[in-house]
Amino acid sequence: MGQLINGQWVTSQGQASKDGSFKRKESSFRNWIEKDGPFPPEKDRYLLYVSLACPWASRTLMMRKLKDLEGIIDLAIVSPLMGEDGWTFEDYPGSTRDPLFGARYLREIYTQADPKYTGKVTVPVLFDKKKKTIVNNESEEILRILNTAFNDLTGNHLDFYPPELREDIDRINQEVYHHVNNGVYKAGFATKQEIYEEEVRGLFKTLDWLEDLLEGKDYLLGDRFTEADIRLFVSLVRFDPVYYGHFKCNLKQIRDYPKLWAYTKRIYALPGIKETVNMDHIKSHYYWSHPSINPTRIIPLGPLEDLD
C-alpha cells in the first residue's frame, strides 16, 4: 500500500484513517475526450490501464465492450497482486506488460503524466499515447466518455446514460455507490466495530431495497440496460467470492437474494460481459493485497461460483 508524494513513492500500512473509517480519495486527472478539444476521439490514440480485479476498472471494461471500442482503445492489465509497490506489470496469467514504456510499476505511468504527482496510484487510467499523459483516472467519468465520445468512429450509438433516464440513474447510482460499491470497502477496511456494523447494516438495507426494485424487471430501470446496471453488477459479481468473506459483509450472500442473483447471471450472460470477469484475478487480488485484514494471504477455495 502506498502513494506518490511529489513524484516519490511512499508506503503506508492499512487503509483506514485515524478515526477507523475508510475514506476514498478524489481522482486527479479529469479531462474529457471530445471533438475540437485537447483530447479528440481518435483510433489507437488512447490506452486503458486496468486491473481485472478492480470493480471501478471493470465497469470501464464493460463499457469498452458494450460500445465496440476494443479496436479503438488498447488495454493494459496489471498483475492482480498489489503489494508494497502498488500495481505492477508482471507475467501473471491474464495480465499484460506495459506496452507503452515497459514500466514495471503503474506509478511510472502517473509520473510520466506528472513528474511531481501527489496522490494514490489507482486503476483505471485512460492514457493518451500522443500527448503521453493521463486523460482521466476517474472511472465514473471514463464510463461517460466511452458512452459517447467515439460514437462516430464505431457507429455504435447505444446510449447507457440516456437523457430521459438520467435522473433515475443518478438517484440509483448514489445509493449504490455509497452503500454497495464503496460500502463494502467501508465495511471491510473499518478498524472500529461500530463503523463496521453501521456500514454492513446500510449495505444490506440497500441490497434489500434493490431486491424489491427488481420486482417484475430485468434491469434496474425496467427493460432498458443502463449505466446503473453496469455499476451495480461489478460489485454483485465480487460479492459472494470476496466481499462476503474478506470484507465480512456476511449477513447474506447475493445467491440468497433470488432477484439479485438472477439479475447478476442475466448481466453476466450478456454478449462480451463474461470476458470482463476474471475470478482468479478478483480473488487473488483482494485476499493477497490487503495484509492488514488477511495477513496470511491465503486465498480461500470457496464459495464456488456458478454464474453460467
Ligand SMILES: N[C@@H](CCC(=O)N[C@@H](CS)C(=O)NCC(=O)O)C(=O)O
Ligand atoms: N475513484 C476511483 C477509484 C479507483 C480505485 O480506488 N481503484 C483501486 C483498485 S479497486 C486502486 O487502484 N487502488 C490502489 C490504491 O488505493 O493504492 C475510480 O473510480 O476510478
